[in-house]
Amino acid sequence: MGTPWDQAYVIARDAADPLPGRTVPVEEALGQVLAGPVRCVRPVPAFDNAAMDGYAVAGDGPWTVRGRVLAGHAAGVPLSPGDAVEIATGAPVPDEAEAVLPYEECTVTAGAVHAARGQRAHIRRAGDALAAGAVVVPAGRVVTATVVAAAVQAGAQTVFTHRPPTVSLLVTGDEVITRGVPGPGQVRDSFTEPVAAVTTRAGGCFQDSRHLPDDPDRLAAALAGSRAEVIVVSGSSSKGAADHLHTLLAAEKATWLVQGVRCRPGHPQGLAVLPDGRFVVSLPGNPYAGLVAALTLLEPLVATLAGRPPGPLPTAAVTGRTRLMPGGVRIVPVTGGRIAGPGGSAGLHLAAIADALAVLPDTWTDGAAAPLLALP
Ligand SMILES: Nc1nc2c(c(=O)[nH]1)N[C@H]1C(S)=C(S)[C@@H](COP(=O)(O)OP(=O)(O)OC[C@H]3O[C@@H](n4cnc5c(N)ncnc54)[C@H](O)[C@@H]3O)O[C@H]1N2
Numbered sequence: 254m255g256t257p258w259d260q261a262y263v264i265a266r267d268a269a270d271p272l273p274g275r276t277v278p279v280e281e282a283l284g285q286v287l288a289g290p291v292r293c294v295r296p297v298p299a300f301d302n303a304a305m306d307g308y309a310v311a312g313d314g315p316w317t318v319r320g321r322v323l324a325g326h327a328a329g330v331p332l333s334p335g336d337a338v339e340i341a342t343g344a345p346v347p348d349e350a351e352a353v354l355p356y357e358e359c360t361v362t363a364g365a366v367h368a369a370r371g372q373r374a375h376i377r378r379a380g381d382a383l384a385a386g387a388v389v390v391p392a393g394r395v396v397t398a399t400v401v402a403a404a405v406q407a408g409a410q411t412v413f414t415h416r417p418p419t420v421s422l423l424v425t426g427d428e429v430i431t432r433g434v435p436g437p438g439q440v441r442d443s444f445t446e447p448v449a450a451v452t453t454r455a456g457g458c459f460q461d462s463r464h465l466p467d468d469p470d471r472l473a474a475a476l477a478g479s480r481a482e483v484i485v486v487s488g489s490s491s492k493g494a495a496d497h498l499h500t501l502l503a504a505e506k507a508t509w510l511v512q513g514v515r516c517r518p519g520h521p522q523g524l525a526v527l528p529d530g531r532f533v534v535s536l537p538g539n540p541y542a543g544l545v546a547a548l549t550l551l552e553p554l555v556a557t558l559a560g561r562p563p564g565p566l567p568t569a570a571v572t573g574r575t576r577l578m579p580g581g582v583r584i585v586p587v588t589g590g591r592i593a594g595p596g597g598s599a600g601l602h603l604a605a606i607a608d609a610l611a612v613l614p615d616t617w618t619d620g621a622a623a624p625l626l627a628l629p
């Protein structure tokens with residue numbers, strides 16, 4: 254029963270278009286995806302400058318030293334043939350200078366520089382690295398710290414990025430507490446941190462985590478009131494007397510894109526879209542199963558909305574033994590390519606020390622390659 258795991262992943266990835274682009278200050282764009290290229294506003298470098306500390310010279314030597322130019326200061330006196338200025342790396346070279354002679358190649362006696370001119374001029378000309386108008390970083394790239402640095406170097410104050418999708422988590426369960434040590438029959442919420450981390454990693458904006466009792470009216474009000482583009486609901490995914498999500502989504506005329514996935518654990522997970530376009534990702538309450546579901550449905554959905562649909566998953570050889578799921582996949586924590594243990598659907602301890610989760614089809618044999626999901 255349910256959608257094959259690899260299809261479910263692709264359905265979530267293809268469920269939406271990236272959110273529209275808008276212009277934001279470059280410093281605020283970290284982690285967002287470029288919806289248009291960053292263009293060079295100001296050539297790089299912006300002015301002719303010295304590539305070495307030494308003397309900028311005009312004509313043939315020996316050269317008479319006429320002054321000194323430091324970085325951040327004007328180029329100073331015009332040079333005639335036979336003139337030099339002492340110059341610092343990054344300082345603007347006088348227009349007439351033909352070369353910068355590094356200190357190491359010069360001897361200075363009585364205010365005159367003596368050196369043999371080498372092949373290299375040691376002058377970085379304006380636009381040598383990048384001309385004004387050139388593409389600094391193409392559309393589709395994630396704005397990393399290096400992208401920010403390259404953009405500001407090229408004079409860009411703003412960038413055009415996809416708006417990051419907003420994600421809100423509704424943690425359901427009378428037995429769930431969000432702080433402190435659980436009392437009898439209680440469990441401590443294990444969803445907020447992984448869901449927030451998966452959202453951020455995929456390029457989304459995690460807004461909040463709200464705890465709700467197993468009350469259909471409270472869940473209905475929270476679903477109706479949420480303005481997030483993606484609402485994640487933990488628990489309430491199954492068929493128990495306190496599991497209200499499916500009934501509520503039917504009443505709201507939501508459309509299921511994925512309703513159950515052929516995997517263990519995590520089979521009761523789902524992805525639905527409300528008539529107004531908001532997505533609902535349903536995570537099974539068992540914490541390891543919920544983590545599997547967050548990586549199966551939430552991450553590809555958020556990544557696509559953010560403008561960075563995931564490519565094929567990496568694969569690696571997986572060794573060890575486990576019980577496979579006939580007609581579906583078994584998803585197990587692996588450490589150094591080895592299955593970390595028998596696992597289960599609740600405990601997170603093996604995932605906590607694993608490198609990744611491996612997705613094992615029912616045809617998998619010890620040592621065969623399998624797709625890997627990165628852990629948050
Ligand atoms: N008749 C059936 N019963 C169940 C089925 C089924 O197919 N038929 N599937 C089982 C599987 S598999 C799973 S997984 C769970 C999913 O149940 P729910 O999503 O409705 O979740 P709950 O029943 O509320 O809780 C299950 C389990 O997880 C604990 N939990 C819940 N939320 C949290 C949280 N935020 N942090 C930590 N732990 C949490 C909860 O206390 C329960 O122990 O259904 C099976 N049943």
Ligand code: MOO
Pocket residue numbers: 517518519520521537539542543598599
């Ligand atoms: O899908 Mo359940 O997730 O096996 O505990």
